[in-house]
Every structure is written in C-alpha cells, then in structure tokens.
Amino acid sequence: METLYNxxxxxxxxxxxxAAFIRGLFAxxxxxxxxxxxxxxxxxxxxxxxVLAALILILLERKVAGWTSQRPGPxxxxxxxxxxxxxxxxxxxxxxxxxxxxxxxLIFKIAPMMIFCIPMMTLAVIPFGKGLAPANLDLGIFYxxxxxxxxxxxxxxxxxxxxxxxxxxxGMRAVAQMVSYEIPLLFSLLGVVMITQSxxxxxxxxxxxTIPFIVLQPLAFVIFVIAGMAELNRAPFDLVEADxxxxxxxxxxxxxxxxxxxxxxxxxxxTALSALGATVFLGGWQGPAFLPGYVWFxxxxxxxxxxxxxxxxxxxxxxxxxxxxxxxxxxxxxxILNILLTGLGIYIYGFVMGG
Amino acid sequence: MTxxxxxxxxxxxxxxxxxMHGLFRMVVHVEGETITxxxxxxxxxxxxxxxLAESRTYSQFIPYTDRxxxxxxxxxxxxxxxxxxxxxxxxxxxxxxxxxxxxxxLARIASHQVFIASTALDLAGWTLWSYAFRDxxxxxxxxxxxxxxxxxxxxxxxxxxxxxPPEEFWTALKSFLDDTPEMLEEYYGMFFGxxxxxxxxxxxxxxxxxxxxxxxxxGPVLRASGVDYDVRKAEPYSIYDRFDFKVPVLTGxxxxxxxxxxMDEIVESIKIIKQAIRDIPGGPxxxxxxxxxxxxxxxVYHRVENPKGELGFYIKSDGTTKPSRVRIxxxxxxxxQMLPIVAKGLKIQDIVAIFATLDAVLGEVDx
Amino acid sequence: MENNxxxxxxxxLATRVNGEVEESFGVLILKVKAASVTETLKEAKNFxxxxxxxxxxxxxxxxTEHFEVVYQLASLHGPQRLRxxxxxxxxxxxxxxVTPIWEGANFLEREAYDMFGIIFKGHPNLKRIYLWDDFExxxxxxxxxxxxxxxxxxxxxxIEGE
Numbered sequence: 001m002e003t004l005y006n007x008x009x010x011x012x013x014x015x016x017x018x019a020a021f022i023r024g025l026f027a028x029x030x031x032x033x034x035x036x037x038x039x040x041x042x043x044x045x046x047x048x049x050x051v052l053a054a055l056i057l058i059l060l061e062r063k064v065a066g067w068t069s070q071r072p073g074p075x076x077x078x079x080x081x082x083x084x085x086x087x088x089x090x091x092x093x094x095x096x097x098x099x100x101x102x103x104x105x106l107i108f109k110i111a112p113m114m115i116f117c118i119p120m121m122t123l124a125v126i127p128f129g130k131g132l133a134p135a136n137l138d139l140g141i142f143y144x145x146x147x148x149x150x151x152x153x154x155x156x157x158x159x160x161x162x163x164x165x166x167x168x169x170x171g172m173r174a175v176a177q178m179v180s181y182e183i184p185l186l187f188s189l190l191g192v193v194m195i196t197q198s199x200x201x202x203x204x205x206x207x208x209x210t211i212p213f214i215v216l217q218p219l220a221f222v223i224f225v226i227a228g229m230a231e232l233n234r235a236p237f238d239l240v241e242a243d244x245x246x247x248x249x250x251x252x253x254x255x256x257x258x259x260x261x262x263x264x265x266x267x268x269x270x271t272a273l274s275a276l277g278a279t280v281f282l283g284g285w286q287g288p289a290f291l292p293g294y295v296w297f298x299x300x301x302x303x304x305x306x307x308x309x310x311x312x313x314x315x316x317x318x319x320x321x322x323x324x325x326x327x328x329x330x331x332x333x334x335x336i337l338n339i340l341l342t343g344l345g346i347y348i349y350g351f352v353m354g355g
Numbered sequence: 356m357t358x359x360x361x362x363x364x365x366x367x368x369x370x371x372x373x374x375m376h377g378l379f380r381m382v383v384h385v386e387g388e389t390i391t392x393x394x395x396x397x398x399x400x401x402x403x404x405x406x407l408a409e410s411r412t413y414s415q416f417i418p419y420t421d422r423x424x425x426x427x428x429x430x431x432x433x434x435x436x437x438x439x440x441x442x443x444x445x446x447x448x449x450x451x452x453x454x455x456x457x458x459x460x461l462a463r464i465a466s467h468q469v470f471i472a473s474t475a476l477d478l479a480g481w482t483l484w485s486y487a488f489r490d491x492x493x494x495x496x497x498x499x500x501x502x503x504x505x506x507x508x509x510x511x512x513x514x515x516x517x518x519x520p521p522e523e524f525w526t527a528l529k530s531f532l533d534d535t536p537e538m539l540e541e542y543y544g545m546f547f548g549x550x551x552x553x554x555x556x557x558x559x560x561x562x563x564x565x566x567x568x569x570x571x572x573x574g575p576v577l578r579a580s581g582v583d584y585d586v587r588k589a590e591p592y593s594i595y596d597r598f599d600f601k602v603p604v605l606t607g608x609x610x611x612x613x614x615x616x617x618m619d620e621i622v623e624s625i626k627i628i629k630q631a632i633r634d635i636p637g638g639p640x641x642x643x644x645x646x647x648x649x650x651x652x653x654x655v656y657h658r659v660e661n662p663k664g665e666l667g668f669y670i671k672s673d674g675t676t677k678p679s680r681v682r683i684x685x686x687x688x689x690x691x692q693m694l695p696i697v698a699k700g701l702k703i704q705d706i707v708a709i710f711a712t713l714d715a716v717l718g719e720v721d722x
Numbered sequence: 723m724e725n726n727x728x729x730x731x732x733x734x735l736a737t738r739v740n741g742e743v744e745e746s747f748g749v750l751i752l753k754v755k756a757a758s759v760t761e762t763l764k765e766a767k768n769f770x771x772x773x774x775x776x777x778x779x780x781x782x783x784x785x786t787e788h789f790e791v792v793y794q795l796a797s798l799h800g801p802q803r804l805r806x807x808x809x810x811x812x813x814x815x816x817x818x819x820v821t822p823i824w825e826g827a828n829f830l831e832r833e834a835y836d837m838f839g840i841i842f843k844g845h846p847n848l849k850r851i852y853l854w855d856d857f858e859x860x861x862x863x864x865x866x867x868x869x870x871x872x873x874x875x876x877x878x879x880x881i882e883g884e
Contacts, residue, residue: 069485165366244374244477316552317479398852571777571826584798655747684779
C-alpha cells in the first residue's frame with residue numbers, strides 16, 4: 001500500500017521531479033540561466049503538445065466524422081489508419097509552395113506563422129498538472145483571451161494578402177464574427193473570476209478541489225462552449241472557411257506547408273481553448289487520486305475536443321445574420337445576467353456565512 | 356458629412372465552386388455580404404444534344420437522354436421513348452408500362468435522395484449527405500440488377516423495356532420500400548428538423564405563385580409555391596391514371612417548403628410503386644416494333660413529370676430514320692431563371708440555399 | 723367541350739392574324755407570321771374560358787425554307803394546350819420577344835438565338851447562352867457545317883487529289 005502510494009506520488013510529480021533535477025544541474029538553481037533553461041524547455045513542450053495534438057486530433061476528427069456518418073473513416077495506412085495524418089503531413093511538406101501573383105507577399109507569408117504562434121502563446125499559461133504551468137501568470141485568463149484574439153488579425157491578413165475575393169470575404173467574416181464572440185466569451189469567464197477573486201489559472205484550478213465550476217456556473221459554461229466554438233471558427237460557426245460559400249475563405253490560396261500551418265494552428269487553437277475550458281470549468285488537473293493530475297487534465301481536454309467535433313458533424317452552418325443575432329442579442333445579455341447572478345450569489349453567500 | 360459607399364465586389368461563383376452542383380457559374384455582385392445582382396452563366400457542360408440527335412437514329416438517341424438528368428435517367432428515357440412511341444403509334448405491353456412506372460418512381464426517389472443529400476451538404480450538413488447516399492445506393496443496386504448500369508441506366512427501349520428484372524430485384528425492392536419511412540424520419544430528424552437548418556431555409560428565396568407561373572417554373576418548385584399541378588395528374592401519361600396517389604402541394608413558397616415537398620413526394624412514390632407491384636401483370640415487356648424505326652412525317656410534343664420538373668420532348672420527323680428536330684425542354688434550365696430574381700438583396704449564404712433547393716442538374720441545364 | 727371552346731377561339735384568332743390552324747395528336751397548331759406573334763400570344767394568354775397562360779416551351783426549328791419559333795402553350799388550371807408556330811424569314815430572322823408576356827421566355831429565347839440566330843426584338847439580354855460569345859455561326863441551322871474548317875479542307879483536298 002505504502003509503495004503504491006509512493007509510486008503514485010512519484011508519477012503525479014514526475015515532471016516536477018524532472019524539473020527539479022534539471023535545475024539541480026545548475027550551480028545556483030534559482031539563477032537567471034536556470035530560469036531561462038526552464039522557459040525554453042516549457043516552450044519546446046508546448047510546441048510538442050501542439051504538434052502531437054494536431055496529429056492526433058486530425059485523425060480523431062476524421063474518425064468522428066466517419067462514426068457520425070456511418071463509415072469507417074481513414075483505415076488504410078497503418079493499423080486502423082493511425083498513420084494517415086503522418087502521411088498527409090508528408091504529402092503537405094512535399095507540395096509546391098505557391099504564392100499568387102497579385103498577393104501582398106509579406107502579409108501572405110506572415111499570416112500562417114502568426115496563426116501558428118497563437119496557440120503556442122496561449123497554451124503557455126495553462127497548468128497541465130499540479131505546478132505544471134509553463135508560465136504562471138497572475139493575469140492568466142486575461143492574457144489568454146488577449147492573445148487568442150490576435151488570430152482575428154491573422155485571418156484578416158491571410159484574407160487580404162491572398163488577393164482573392166473569397167479570401168477577402170472570409171477575412172471580413174472572420175473579423176465580424178471573432179470580434180463579436182470575444183465579448184460573450186470573456187464575460188462568461190468573469191463569473192469564475194468573481195468567485196475565485198483571481199485571474200490566475202493555477203488559483204482557479206486550486207479553487208475547484210471540491211467542486212468544479214461547471215456546477216456553480218452552468219450558464220457561463222454553455223455560453224463559453226458556444227462562444228468558444230464561434231471563436232475557433234468551428235462548425236456550426238465555420239463561416240470563415242465555409243467551403244460551400246467562400247470556398248475555404250482565407251485559406252483558399254495557400255498550399256503545402258503554409259496551409260499545413262493553418263491546419264496546425266486551427267487544431268492548436270482548438271486544444272488551447274479546450275484546455276482553457278477544462279481548466280476553468282471542469283476542474284483542470286483535479287480529479288480522483290488514482291490517476292496523475294496531467295492525465296486527468298488531458299482526458300478533460302479530450303472530452304471537450306470530442307464534443308466540439310461531434311457538434312461540427314451534427315449541425316449545419318448558421319447564417320451570418322443569425323450568427324450576429326446570437327452573439328449580441330442572446331449570448332451577451334445572458335453573460336451579463338450570469339455576472340449579475342454570480343455577484344448576487346457571492347453577496348448572499350458572504351452574508352449567510354458572515355451572519 | 357459625406358456618406359461613403361463601399362465598392363461593389365464582383366465575384367465569380369463557379370464553374371469550379373463546391374456548391375454549384377457541377378459546372379454552373381454565376382457572376383455575383385455583392386456589397387459586403389448582400390447580393391445586388393446575379394448573372395447566371397451556363398454552357399460548361401453543353402454537349403449539343405439536340406444537334407447530336409439529328410445525326411443519330413431514333414434508338415441511338417436513347418443513351419444520350421440518360422445524360423440529361425443523370426440522377427434520374429430512367430425518367431429521361433421514358434420521356435423520349437414515349438414521345439417516339441406516340442409519333443409511331445406503338446402500343447406498349449401492360450407489363451412494360453408497370454415496369455416503367457416502377458423504375459420511373461424509383462428514379463424519383465433516388466433523385467430526391469440526392470437532392471436531400473446535396474441540400475444538406477450545401478448547408479454544411481455533412482453527415483446527412485452520407486446517410487442519403489447510403490440509401491440511394493440500394494436503388495442503384497436495383498438498377499444494376501436489371502440493366503447492368505448504375506447511373507446512366509438506359510433501361511427503356513422504344514416499345515418496351517430492356518430487360519425483365521431478376522427475382523432478387525423484387526425482394527430488394529420490397530425491403531427498400533419497407534425501410535423508406537424510417538429513412539425519411541431519419542433525414543428529417545437529423546437535419547431538416549434542426550433549428551439552424553430551418554433558419555437557413557425558412558423565408559429564404561420566396562417565389563410567389565404569380566412569379567412562378569410567369570417564369571414557366573415546373574415541378575416540385577412550382578408545387579411548393581402553392582400551385583397544384585402535376586403532369587401525372589393533369590395529363591396522365593403511361594398508366595398513371597390507374598394509381599391512387601396525392602400530389603403534395605405546399606404554400607410556403609420558400610426554400611424550406613421546396614425541401615419538404617420532396618420528402619412528401621418520396622412518400623407518394625412509394626405508394627405508387629406498392630400499387631404497381633400489387634397489380635403488375637405477366638406477359639411480354641416489348642411490343643412488336645420494326646427493326647428500323649421510321650416514324651411517319653409529323654411532329655409531337657410530349658412531357659413527363661421528371662423529379663426536377665417537367666421534361667418535354669418535341670420531335671419532328673421527316674419520315675426518315677433520323678429525326679429532323681429533337682427539342683428537349685429541360686426543367687431545371689428554366690427553373691434556374693428564378694435565381695437572379697429571388698436572390699436579390701439576400702446574403703451570399705442564401706444563394707447557396709436557394710440554388711440547392713432548385714435541385715439543378717447541370718446535365719439537364721446544359722444539355 | 724373544353725377543346726371545342728378552345729377550337730373556336732383559335733379559329734377566330736387565326737382569321738384575325740391571318741394564320742392557319744392544324745391539328746396533330748390532339749393538339750391545335752396555329753401557324754402565324756412572325757409579325758403577329760405578340761398579338762397572337764397575348765390573345766391566347768387571355769382566352770376567356772380556356773386561357774393558354776403557361777409558356778411551356780419555346781424553341782427554334784429550321785425547316786430549310788424558313789425558321790419557325792415554336793411556342794408550346796398550356797395552362798396550369800385546365801387541360802387546354804396550344805402550339806403556336808411563328809414563321810421567321812431565314813434571311814432576316816427577326817421576331818418580337820415574348821419576355822414582356824412571360825418572363826420565363828428569357829433563357830429560352832437566348833437559347834434559340836444561340837442555336838439559330840433568331841433575333842428577338844425587345845429581349846432584355848440577348849446573348850449567347852450555351853456557346854461562348856465569339857462563336858461563329860449558329861449550330862442548329864441545317865446548313866451549319868459541323869466539321870471544323872481545317873478538317874473539312876483536309877478531306878476536300880484529299881478527294882480532289884485522288
């Protein structure tokens with residue numbers, strides 16, 4: 001029993017132990033150089049997580065699509081088709097890199113890199129396990145939302161730079177949609193912030209030791225999921241890349257690895273937002289103690305991602321005026337109502353407890 | 356203060372556009388997302404069918420009709436062979452007539468299933484697409500059992516049918532008919548009952564009754580605008596007067612009703628096929644037709660109710676083995692005319708919805 | 723009964739516009755000159771008891787002596803059917819457009835123009851519909867040579883040389 005417990009503790013703190021070991025290699029474990037090394041390692045881990053997530057999620061998405069539409073999905077390459085994404089990635093690397101003649105070359109080339117950078121920056125503040133946040137910021141949520149909204153600019157750059165009318169329309173749609181949905185998204189997170197009195201994601205997870213915030217903030221959770229899907233341009237809100245209308249929106253003119261970067265960025269963003277959702281509403285790495293915290297965390301992220309994929313393959317695409325209607329006339333008032341109710345709840349709780 | 360006006364954007368939708376159902380192209384003028392003008396362009400699939408007909412014998416032209424509305428090819432065969440039969444005065448055996456009805460209605464179901472699939476796909480309902488195609492596959496299998504082909508079936512001949520369906524055709528047909536109500540429920544439950552889908556389709560592309568009549572629109576699109584007109588009832592060809600079925604009419608005039616009316620038509624088609632299976636007599640499936648088909652001098656115009664609308668054939672014979680003029684009246688070619696009129700002032704997404712519910716097949720539009 | 727009524731109207735109309743009435747497979751055919759087509763069709767659309775108010779089809783026909791524009795009229799509210807044929811001069815193929823009467827004639831007239839070169843006066847947008855804009859000739863005319871000119875020349879030369 002004792003050994004089992006020790007083993008579990010070791011597993012749970014595996015990464016912390018490794019980190020302490022690496023720091024121990026330096027003469028002064030708290031020196032600037034040690035910190036810098038740890039930051040670089042954290043950065044590499046985040047990139048690895050994004051790439052791995054994209055590899056797995058693309059396959060998962062196709063499998064989910066197959067499952068919903070009663071077909072096997074990719075099943076040729078490797079056991080049950082597990083190597084499909086690797087083959088796709090190799091194909092993308094081998095493709096010609098085309099820049100359209102009339103394109104704004106600089107903007108055209110920067111846009112995919114920017115899209116790929118955003119999940120790297122946002123994932124940095126997520127605590128993957130106990131004490132496992134690559135960057136433990138006090139304004140974690142604020143930083144996350146601020147960074148993720150940069151992708152609007154990247155989409156517009158891609159749309160404008162491509163010199164393609166479909167891309168331009170897609171870029172314009174991206175701006176309209178993402179700016180609108182930013183607000184309900186942020187407001188839905190404010191309820192949690194009010195309860196925990198902190199923007200720090202680590203503190204928020206610690207606060208969910210007894211009860212995840214999905215129970216205390218069900219309305220905020222629903223708003224978060226909807227606004228999050230819209231923010232990510234996932235169906236039913238995929239107006240930006242709507243194949244049937246604007247062909248592929250900002251991505252129309254991209255080929256090869258640049259297009260692959262968009263794809264990586266999209267799935268990276270999806271992972272990041274799912275990670276935020278899992279952290280804020282589902283309790284992050286908190287969970288019954290028979291599994292290490294980081295396993296819990298990734299399981300919760302997986303559930304979140306699966307839900308988004310399920311929704312994508314179930315719902316048709318929403319119309320643009322309905323989209324705006326939903327953001328400004330439904331989600332935003334509801335989010336404000338949620339803030340009001342939360343404030344009221346905190347006041348009553350304090351009154352009862354205090355009195 | 357000066358009011359700044361945004362520049363009008365001219366977009367080419369098609370011919371290689373995912374939702375243009377083949378090779379249709381339209382030049383769309385938009386202001387932001389709002390459409391100010393649509394100019395439809397076609398001809399990318401034009402094969403000169405009418406010209407080809409003039410250098411083919413009457414029987415040689417039957418396979419070409421398959422390529423008109425390739426989603427319901429038995430129906431096109433039917434329209435053509437009936438026109439020639441009318442011109443020649445050929446009596447078709449009873450059994451062949453019943454078989455024609457069965458295949459014609461199967462073609463209607465298959466065509467409407469593709470309609471449901473493609474409409475869903477155009478609204479990004481990826482999942483329903485594969486469901487509807489899965490079910491359509493069973494009809495294609497039935498074609499294959501009888502004629503050997505799946506898409507361009509070429510199953511009818513002047514004076515009768517190509518072949519007698521094998522035994523397993525009838526079992527497959529019966530099990531298909533039994534499963535169809537469930538399929539329709541599935542389509543509705545999975546997609547058309549969805550609120551987002553209804554939001555995309557309802558009150559989009561209003562085609563009033565007057566406009567529809569003025570634009571010579573036919574078929575389900577006309578009936579969804581509240582006009583009770585079906586050639587099968589109004590001017591029964593073949594043996595349609597023997598069957599008991601309703602003509603579904605809806606009065607919504609919008610894209611949603613144009614979708615739902617197809618579902619209702621599938622129900623009626625099932626009814627017709629069931630009655631045909633019950634009443635089908637034995638006997639030959641081919642009338643005695645001369646080897647060389649040489650209709651007398653004359654002209655005839657005959658129309659049938661294709662799944663997409665009325666398909667008309669106007670054949671002018673000069674007494675030789677080749678027709679002097681074959682005119683094909685394609686239904687969707689004429690139905691497409693409503694697109695620029697009703698789509699004005701709507702959003703880009705709405706053209707896709709309206710075009711989807713027109714159920715245009717470019718084989719027929721471009722001939 | 724209905725047909726008798728229609729018969730009478732068509733006869734009356736024929737005398738007024740100087741046309742001929744025929745019957746084929748139970749459908750009345752009214753042959754008129756190109757000049758009186760608008761009047762004929764307007765009249766036919768408004769026959770009091772049996773209005774032929776639905777333009778079913780419009781197509782061109784080349785009879786080698788002249789062109790015909792064939793209008794297949796029907797009605798959504800009755801069994802009446804009528805075929806109006808307008809004779810168009812081959813040398814000067816001009817006829818009035820019926821788009822003011824039926825908007826649906828728009829594409830059909832463009833097609834007839836495309837294939838036969840019949841010019842419809844008053845059509846809002848008379849351009850080729852299937853073929854490209856600088857296509858030469860009108861393919862459905864009987865005197866149209868289907869082979870490209872190069873091919874035809876090659877064939878001719880060979881025959882001449884033999």
